[in-house]
Amino acid sequence: MTDPSELKTIGLTPAVYCSDQAVFHVTRGVPLGDALGMASDFLFLAQALSKDAAYDRESDRHAWAAHYLTAMSKALVDDVVKVLTQVPASRKEQATE
Numbered sequence: 001m002t003d004p005s006e007l008k009t010i011g012l013t014p015a016v017y018c019s020d021q022a023v024f025h026v027t028r029g030v031p032l033g034d035a036l037g038m039a040s041d042f043l044f045l046a047q048a049l050s051k052d053a054a055y056d057r058e059s060d061r062h063a064w065a066a067h068y069l070t071a072m073s074k075a076l077v078d079d080v081v082k083v084l085t086q087v088p089a090s091r092k093e094q095a096t097e
Contacts, residue, residue, distance in 0.1 A: 005031070005033070007031070007032045008028070008029045008031055008032065009026050009027065009028055009029065009030040010028060010082055011025060011026050011027055011079065012028075012079065012082065013026045015072045015075035024075070026079040032084075036076070038076060039073040039077050042070070042072055042073040043069070043070065045069050046069035046073065049063070049069070050066045
């Protein structure tokens with residue numbers, strides 16, 4: 001079994017799209033704990049910006065910043081989930097036998 005501290009992002013998850021093409025992707029090889037920590041930081045900032053957006057009716061800059069931070073957070077979490085839910089090769093071989 002793989003030591004959880006050795007698990008890293010696989011880098012297959014896009015984050016932000018422009019003209020139906022992914023502009024950003026999660027980087028491959030980031031330790032999962034670090035990736036989740038960054039997602040948590042992004043979500044904390046997005047929450048604060050969302051609150052600011054609720055009170056600042058004259059500008060949408062807070063809302064857009066929160067939108068992009070949540071998109072990046074989702075990509076990080078989705079990439080971590082892909083790593084944690086993939087079936088190890090040894091278990092795949094046992095299942096086919």
